[in-house]
Amino acid sequence: MSDDLLVGGGGAIAVATVALFDQVARLERLESSLEECARILGAMDAVAVSRLPGTASCRPALEQAGRGVDDARALLGLAAVRSAHLASGLRLSAKVYGAGESALAAFSERLAGDFAAGLGFLAARLGLLVAPGLLLAGSRVAVPFTIARTVAGTVAGTIGSTVANTAAGTVASTAANTMANTVASHATRRSPGAGADAAERWLAGHKAMLSDPRFVQLARVSIVSLDEFGAGAVGLPVPVVRLLGEDGLGLLGLDTTVGAVAVGASVVGAFRETGVRTAPVATAPSTPAEGFADRAARVPSGSAQVRVDRYSAPGQQDRFEVYLGGTADFSPMSGKEPFDLTSNITALSAGGQSGAYRAVEDALGQAGVGPHSPLVVTGYSQGGLVAAQLAASGDYDVRGLYTLGAPSGQVDVPRDVQWVAVEHTDDLVPALGGTWATADPVLVRRKVFSDVAPPPELALPAHAAEQYRATATLIDAANESRLREAGAAFDLVGRGAESVESTWYRASRVP
């Protein structure tokens, strides 16, 4: 597994690994040290003593020493310049890489959109327009259950299968993936159970692909192009589709797509939102959170979905940190669990607040978090998506946002919110949130399975909470300025606290 962290964003163009940024810092310190040494040597007149009367005997040695000092000073000056050049070169490379990556991402997104629109147009003309509908109908029960069955047992907190299905459908749309045809054809000819079997077989044979960073990137770009597929299918020309898209009037987007899925699925009772009831289940004294690993470790993983830490000091306003867990129920049908697929779909679609979001709002209200209470929010997977939405809502004074494996790329978090987003490049889940839209978090990326193959028994091994906790430990060890600044801003909320009280909340859906 790789310990190399790729860091970008946070108001800077530069993108590079933490190791490279560390080398920049070391080269800059080296330059400074060498200049200091050269300055000491420059102030030295090694031959001066030999000008004193009666010291002629030492003159040859001192003349040699003087030449040595001059040589050393010149070499140190040269080395200092080389250090500076290397540091500048590294910084420039990081900026060029970052700019290139941004340009490539924008180009890929536009290309995927145009391609999807063209494909939709062709599909409609070829009579294949029914395919997405069939895909939806057939997979309504089959694919979510299939992925849920595979994922639920192995990965806690995965955002969910229907979104995965959406991505798969997108990739299918753009890359003519056979999964779509398989599921669609099974849906037309067989029962949902048969569709589930087919999808399960497909998944069993393609688990490794789900953890392939190229597939993950394709899904990220494709998922925001489903709407273009639909627009193309109804015959809109590509320039019009562009005009309607996120780079134009913003009428088309990921939320439109997922919203359409939700509307379609609601016909058969899936993804139906309900009321939510939230109650505290445990309270305990605690200590202020310190660092990224500590915060990642505080994310709830049991029956409680929300943890709120209250920092108190006499005469001061209470400050809070909230920790949000991931998806706990992968069924497309709403049950008692609000951190479920329905919440994922609601959160990713336009308008409306998911059950999970309302549960967190309830918990915050019960904890005494007001609109002006300083707040740091940490969330994993769906919890990260909710965390980003809290920060974007403007209803809270969010001072820090820390998301782990969250599909939150399209959430419009204000840029003045200090946000560290952690993603594994071989984790499909954050990619299901689409490309990064308007927000500009400090984005930390890591490929978990770079040296070894992903374990075949897990559907999305790089999404496991333990992998994100491991990455958080690497972040703490990283000597990168943006991460240091963000970490300091997070820790600031707990500074001076004389007591910390943690409360865990359990939320349930109510009919």
Place this chain on the structure above:
Amino acid sequence: MPQGSDSDPWALTVMIARSLLEEQGAALSLVRARLDRARALAPTGAESEWAGPARRLYDAGLDELHRSLSSAQASVEAALADTRRAIDSLSGHVG
């Protein structure tokens, strides 16, 4: 004429010269120690998947940097040795 270093202007000069040279040696030792510490800061290469022409240029630049540092260290070491040799020669003169 009284005997001893207090009254021998040459001996006094040599003593001052020796003291100055010892200060020079101490300064060079300080530079040598700082250089040793600075040398530890110099990266030995990027342990990452970074590849391509920029990576090759960077590695070549690091090689040149290390060569410059080695030469600078050798020059400081030589200057220090010459300074000590000068001190020894002064001692011989006095003796």
